[in-house]
Amino acid sequence: MSENIKLVRKYLAIDENRNIVAEGNSWEEVEEIMNKKGYKRSQYDILIVVEGNENKYINL
Numbered sequence: 001m002s003e004n005i006k007l008v009r010k011y012l013a014i015d016e017n018r019n020i021v022a023e024g025n026s027w028e029e030v031e032e033i034m035n036k037k038g039y040k041r042s043q044y045d046i047l048i049v050v051e052g053n054e055n056k057y058i059n060l
Helices: 027-037
Strands: 007-015 020-024 044-052
Touching: 007 027, 020 027, 027 044
Parallel strands: none
Antiparallel strands: 007 020, 007 044
16 A cells, blocks of 8 residues: 655755754755855755655655
8 A cells, every 4th residue: 555755855054064054945045045155065065854744764
């Protein structure tokens, strides 16, 4: 039996000290925020967090 699970993606920018410095709904949105803050692309990583609407395991 299959079930529908709504997935929610969050994009987080993490600096070299592993602090979360920006959050957005897309990669482009996070990059725009980081550019406004004066960061260069080599100064941060983008982490993608995927969550389901219930506490179930999701195979991607």
